Amino acid sequence: MFKVLLTRLGQAALVMLVVSAVSFVMFRYVGDPVASMSRENASAEEKAELRRALGLDQPVVVQYGRFLQRTLSGDLGISYRNQRPVTQLIAERLPATLELVLVATILSLSLGIPLGVLCALKPNGAAARVVQALSLIGISTPTFVTGIVLILVFAVSLGWLPSFGRGEVVDLGWWSTGFLTLSGLKALILPGITLALYQLTLIMRLVRAEMIDVLSSDYIRFARARGLPKRYIHFRLALRNALMPVITVTGLQIGSLIAFAIVTETVFQWPGMGLLFIQAVSFVDIPVMAAYLLFVGLLFVLINTVVDILYAVVDPRLRARSA
Amino acid sequence: MNRRLIFGLSVAMGALMGFAAEAKTLRWSSPTDITTLDPYAHTESFTTSMLHHVFDPLVRRGRNLELEPALAVSWKTVKPDTWRFELRRDVKFHNGNPFTADDVVASINRLLDPGARARGNIATVTGAQKVDDYTVDIVTKGPYPLLLNDLAGVYIMDKEWMEANDALKPGNIATGVTTAASTQANGTGPFKVESYKPDAGTVFVVNPNWWDKPRHNLDRIEFKPIKSDATRVAALLSGELDLIAPAPLQDLQRIGSSSGFKVIEEPSLRLIMLSLNFRPELKAMPGQKNPILDLKVRQAMWHAIDFEAIKKRVMRDKSRNTGTLVAPPVPGYSKDNDGPFGYDPEKAKKLLAEAGYPSGFKTKLNCPNDRYINDEQICVAIASMWTKVGIQTELQTESRATYFPRQDRGEFDVSMVGWATLPPMDGFSVLASLLTEQKEGYGGSNASTYSNPQIEELTRKAAVELDEEKRRAMLVEALKIARDTVAYIPIHQQPVAWAVRDGVEVPQFPDEYVRLWFATVK
Numbered sequence: 001m002f003k004v005l006l007t008r009l010g011q012a013a014l015v016m017l018v019v020s021a022v023s024f025v026m027f028r029y030v031g032d033p034v035a036s037m038s039r040e041n042a043s044a045e046e047k048a049e050l051r052r053a054l055g056l057d058q059p060v061v062v063q064y065g066r067f068l069q070r071t072l073s074g075d076l077g078i079s080y081r082n083q084r085p086v087t088q089l090i091a092e093r094l095p096a097t098l099e100l101v102l103v104a105t106i107l108s109l110s111l112g113i114p115l116g117v118l119c120a121l122k123p124n125g126a127a128a129r130v131v132q133a134l135s136l137i138g139i140s141t142p143t144f145v146t147g148i149v150l151i152l153v154f155a156v157s158l159g160w161l162p163s164f165g166r167g168e169v170v171d172l173g174w175w176s177t178g179f180l181t182l183s184g185l186k187a188l189i190l191p192g193i194t195l196a197l198y199q200l201t202l203i204m205r206l207v208r209a210e211m212i213d214v215l216s217s218d219y220i221r222f223a224r225a226r227g228l229p230k231r232y233i234h235f236r237l238a239l240r241n242a243l244m245p246v247i248t249v250t251g252l253q254i255g256s257l258i259a260f261a262i263v264t265e266t267v268f269q270w271p272g273m274g275l276l277f278i279q280a281v282s283f284v285d286i287p288v289m290a291a292y293l294l295f296v297g298l299l300f301v302l303i304n305t306v307v308d309i310l311y312a313v314v315d316p317r318l319r320a321r322s323a
Numbered sequence: 324m325n326r327r328l329i330f331g332l333s334v335a336m337g338a339l340m341g342f343a344a345e346a347k348t349l350r351w352s353s354p355t356d357i358t359t360l361d362p363y364a365h366t367e368s369f370t371t372s373m374l375h376h377v378f379d380p381l382v383r384r385g386r387n388l389e390l391e392p393a394l395a396v397s398w399k400t401v402k403p404d405t406w407r408f409e410l411r412r413d414v415k416f417h418n419g420n421p422f423t424a425d426d427v428v429a430s431i432n433r434l435l436d437p438g439a440r441a442r443g444n445i446a447t448v449t450g451a452q453k454v455d456d457y458t459v460d461i462v463t464k465g466p467y468p469l470l471l472n473d474l475a476g477v478y479i480m481d482k483e484w485m486e487a488n489d490a491l492k493p494g495n496i497a498t499g500v501t502t503a504a505s506t507q508a509n510g511t512g513p514f515k516v517e518s519y520k521p522d523a524g525t526v527f528v529v530n531p532n533w534w535d536k537p538r539h540n541l542d543r544i545e546f547k548p549i550k551s552d553a554t555r556v557a558a559l560l561s562g563e564l565d566l567i568a569p570a571p572l573q574d575l576q577r578i579g580s581s582s583g584f585k586v587i588e589e590p591s592l593r594l595i596m597l598s599l600n601f602r603p604e605l606k607a608m609p610g611q612k613n614p615i616l617d618l619k620v621r622q623a624m625w626h627a628i629d630f631e632a633i634k635k636r637v638m639r640d641k642s643r644n645t646g647t648l649v650a651p652p653v654p655g656y657s658k659d660n661d662g663p664f665g666y667d668p669e670k671a672k673k674l675l676a677e678a679g680y681p682s683g684f685k686t687k688l689n690c691p692n693d694r695y696i697n698d699e700q701i702c703v704a705i706a707s708m709w710t711k712v713g714i715q716t717e718l719q720t721e722s723r724a725t726y727f728p729r730q731d732r733g734e735f736d737v738s739m740v741g742w743a744t745l746p747p748m749d750g751f752s753v754l755a756s757l758l759t760e761q762k763e764g765y766g767g768s769n770a771s772t773y774s775n776p777q778i779e780e781l782t783r784k785a786a787v788e789l790d791e792e793k794r795r796a797m798l799v800e801a802l803k804i805a806r807d808t809v810a811y812i813p814i815h816q817q818p819v820a821w822a823v824r825d826g827v828e829v830p831q832f833p834d835e836y837v838r839l840w841f842a843t844v845k
Contacts, residue, residue: 034728042366043767046443047731081358084501148553155561163558164549166523269549271523278550279356279522282693284724 004312012301019297020071023290024064071294077287081279086291089276095175096166097265097272101257103192108200109250115200116207117239120215131204138201147194147267154190162187164269191268195261199253206249210242248307255303259296347844348543349827351566351837352555356548357525360516361504362478363439364494368745371476372836376527376544377417378478378510379534381408381427382471386841388652388748388832390471394422394479394511403466403789410457414534416481417508417515424453429482429491431461438500439493444746445473446764466787468794472747484509513537513840514544522548540843559584559822565844566829568837570822572639572696578822588820590643592650592833593743595695597688597705597812598757599624600736601772607685607717607736614684615736621809622664623674624737627712628705629666634815637700642815647802648742648753650816652833655750655798660806671712683713689738690718691726696817698739733770740768740811745834750798754782758805773810777801 034050051057055066070077076086119128155163167183169176178184214220215238223233258273265274273292280288358370362378365371375383383393395408414422431451434442447467452460463470485491488503508516511534514527527544529537547564549555552571558564560581570578570586579586599621600606605613614620630644647660675683688709690702699720706716716737721729730738744752759765759782760774781801788794805811819835826845832838 042443043764044761045764046767078501084505144551148557151554151557151561155563156557159561163561163563164554165547267551267554269522269547269551269554271520275522275550282722282724 005309008305008308012305015301016294016297019301020068020290020294021064023293023297024067025060067290076291076294079280079285079288081283081285081288086287089288090273090291090295091174092176093271093273093276095177096270097258097261097274099178100188100191100195100261100264100270100272101254103188104196104199104257105250105254107192107196108203111196112200112203113207113239113243113246116204117211117234119204119208120211121234123212135201135204138197141197143194143198143263144267146197147191147264150190150194151267161190163190166271191264191270194267195257195264199250199257202253203246203250206246207242210245211238214238214242251307252303255296255300258299346542347540348545349541349566349839349842349844350545350547350564351568351839352547352549352558352564353568353837354548354550354552354555356522357519357546359494359505360508360519361490361494361502362480363434363441364500364505366441366444368743368835371746372838373525373546374478374508374510375512375836376514376839377508377512377516378480379512380477380479381410381474383475384748384832384834384836386830388834390475394427398471400789401460404463406461406463406470407454408459408461410459411534412457414511415532416484416511417530418481418484420481420483420509422479422481422511423456424459425456426479426482427451427459428453429485430477430479433480433485433491433493434477436493441476441493444476448473466789468785468787468789468791469747469749469751472749476746478510480504481509513539514541517543524548535840537840539840541839544839556822559824562824564824565827566821566823568819568821568829569835570820572641572818572820575639575641575820575822583825584822585825586820586822587829587831588641588818589831590650590816590833591743591819591835592653592745592748593695593741593817593835594645594648594650595698595701595739595741595814595817596648597814598730598735598738598740598771599773599809599811600733601774602733605684605686605736606734607687614678614680615686617678618808619674619678620680620684621812623671623678623712624709624714625664625809625812626667626674627671627714628708628812628814630663630814631666633701633704637697637704638815638818641818641820642696643818644815645813647806648757648811648813649744649750649802650833653744653748653750654795655753655802657799657802660799660803668708668712675713680713683715685715685717687717687719687736689726689729689735690720691723691739692720694723694726695739695741701814702739731768731770733772735771738771741817743834748834750795750802751782751785754778754785754798754801758782758801758810775804775808775810777804 034047034056055063074087078084079086079089115131119131122128151163154161162183165187166178167187168181169178169184170180178188220233220238223237261272262274262278264270265272266278269275276288277292280292353369355369357373358365358367360374362374379393381393381395382390385391394411394414396411397409399407401407410424410427416422428451431448433439434445435448435450436442447463447470448461449464450462452462454460461470490502490504492500492502494500494502494505506519513530513533513535515530517526517528519525524545524547527546529542549558552574555567556571556574556578559567559578575586578584599615600613601616603613604611605615634640634642634644644663646662646664647656649656675681688702688706690698692699702718702720706718709716729735742753742757744750755765756768758773758778759769760779761769765782778801781797785794785797788797819831819833821829821831823829827842829839829842
């Protein structure tokens with residue numbers, strides 16, 4: 001068991017090293033920060049001096065070495081645009097993104113599971129067909145279109161909900177939350193739906209497929225034959241078993257929700273990490289971009305490692321094979 | 324409880340609520356955010372324009388962009404290189420500290436610190452000396468006619484506050500230096516910063532002790548950056564904002580036709596032009612002589628572009644075509660220089676033939692696609708117009724992030740440039756940056772290596788000419804030579820377009836600054 005843990009952690013470290021190298025090298029080529037940081041009137045001497053101050057005149061290998069050394073010591077650098085430590089910026093933006101992701105996850109689970117069950121129990125019913133058709137639209141509409149349509153309907157035409165921002169937030173120590181004010185809760189609805197839509201369809205379809213699969217298995221047939229109540233069969237026996245893969249997928253999806261909230265955050269001017277990243281790209285703010293990529297890489301590596309280890313704990317067969 | 328007390332309380336409450344209902348708030352949005360509250364840590368014009376609400380310079384731009392007294396009431400040159408400023412009395416900073424000569428000296432020194440990003444904005448100033456509490460001398464490297472223009476961009480900070488908050492040294496993006504001034508501001512301006520949250524919003528409240536008589540009726544400004552064009556427009560139309568600046572061109576019609584909203588627009592100072600490669604060979608034709616070195620070819624390129632078509636189809640009639648390199652309000656502009664070169668494809672073909680290129684030549688055209696208004700579409704149009712007269716044009720567009728560094732390195736044959744002459748708002752900036760060779764601090768953006776001995780000489784003379792009339796004549800002469808030799812091909816002045824809800828009156832300025840101390844809301 002210990003050996004499994006060690007190899008998994010070793011692999012995770014290796015992956016992070018590759019991510020750091022890729023993020024570093026890639027961002028050397030996205031543009032030149034000196035150009036966006038200089039005055040329009042700047043002279044050639046001024047630009048060269050700035051380049052020196054940023055360490056951009058050094059060979060790439062030296063720059064990478066410094067980058068790695070600083071990163072390991074927890075210093076992700078100073079944002080060119082905001083002039084503040086990147087770690088501080090990310091810590092500030094994290095609550096906004098996590099709250100949005102939480103709302104999106106709750107929305108997609110609380111709607112996706114019942115709808116999936118509905119579609120599995122009455123696959124030919126009118127309701128199931130409508131839901132199925134709508135889910136196709138949900139999965140194929142680009143996020144920014146969904147967001148803009150929601151804004152036009154609920155903010156511009158009806159005037160019920162705000163079109164951008166987080167509303168009023170309450171600071172609880174280092175965590176700022178929008179859950180405690182009415183305007184904060186209102187502001188969560190539209191971006192929450194926008195972000196949830198894809199995951200909702202995914203969960204619905206997964207639940208449906210798993211349920212249909214489970215419902216045709218032998219033990220359900222036996223249960224039916226024994227005359228157990230339908231409700232007990234469907235929800236206690238079938239749904240429980242169908243939910244196992246859903247939980248795994250939801251866990252992994254949370255990682256990608258955080259990483260890909262970029263579009264939703266841009267459309268709704270949601271002051272989270274996605275917006276931070278997009279602003280960094282247009283300003284060629286290399287420290288922020290690199291840190292963001294590292295953070296997302298770390299998130300995926302962590303989730304995957306934990307999932308793998310949990311599997312190994314739960315399923316002794318996996319342990320035996322890899323050990 | 325005592326009845327009288329209850330009565331008194333309810334009256335007080337009523338008065339308070341009445342006051343609250345009267346409070347005028349202006350909510351506005353732009354795609355970019357305030358970079359920092361430290362006026363010397365950056366060089367970006369949007370942030371500069373925002374900070375002008377909080378800080379005052381010694382001299383400022385008035386309603387018609389003329390230079391007028393602000394924290395200084397008068398000035399004179401005591402020696403060619405020394406200017407004496409008489410300061411305004413009874414001015415207080417937001418924290419109550421009095422404004423004196425010490426603050427000016429400390430501010431200038433802070434800006435002159437080698438660590439200040441914005442020190443290039445007063446490149447010619449060497450120092451400031453206190454004469455008495457309300458008199459300051461500012462010393463320049465030799466005679467310098469544009470000192471007042473430069474000082475209009477230097478916001479005065481409070482010396483005592485800087486000492487107390489350990490902010491005497493400026494912040495800087497490059498070295499990562501941040502100080503208390505990066506997130507707090509203590510100025511003398513018409514508004515105070517109440518809160519500053521990057522990407523989420525900044526709130527300003529009125530400064531009741533401002534030295535100037537307010538021409539606005541605002542109590543509060545809520546600034547909220549919204550990057551997405553569609554969301555910004557939607558937020559205005561849904562009533563969550565009072566002003567969006569800038570408003571996206573593609574939405575102007577829709578906003579203007581919605582009841583309760585209006586679009587305001589005027590030509591900006593920013594001129595869009597094409598920069599031409601004056602190196603020995605073109606990237607598109609390696610190993611051959613550069614055809615663009617021939618004046619006739621450059622004239623042909625100019626005659627081949629149908630500027631009216633670009634104005635009508637691409638710019639929806641919002642731009643102003645121009646034949647010179649500065650906008651009309653800028654010193655150096657002359658009507659004689661501005662006449663159109665004329666769209667004449669036949670003449671263009673003839674000129675190309677005379678120059679020895681009867682079947683044209685190959686060139687590349689590079690443009691940004693996210694910097695100027697409709698930049699990509701303009702270049703698509705130009706490429707097809709040139710191809711029609713035989714100049715086979717290979718168009719490449721890319722994001723500003725990669726485009727400008729490549730332009731800086733001189734990698735382009737023909738490329739798009741925008742120039743607004745800011746911050747000095749003077750034609751000299753075109754001469755010093757675009758038309759002179761890259762040396763001695765000149766030619767900062769002349770990567771295409773255009774050079775003309777007469778312009779070099781005029782630029783150096785104009786730099787030290789204190790007689791304004793003579794100086795302007797030099798600028799006009801140099802810009803005429805630039806036009807006659809087709810140094811650049813000017814395209815148009817791009818528009819500034821804002822949108823407001825009815826009841827909001829905001830004057831617009833061609834330098835694209837938002838000056839809300841002239842704004843009123845109903």
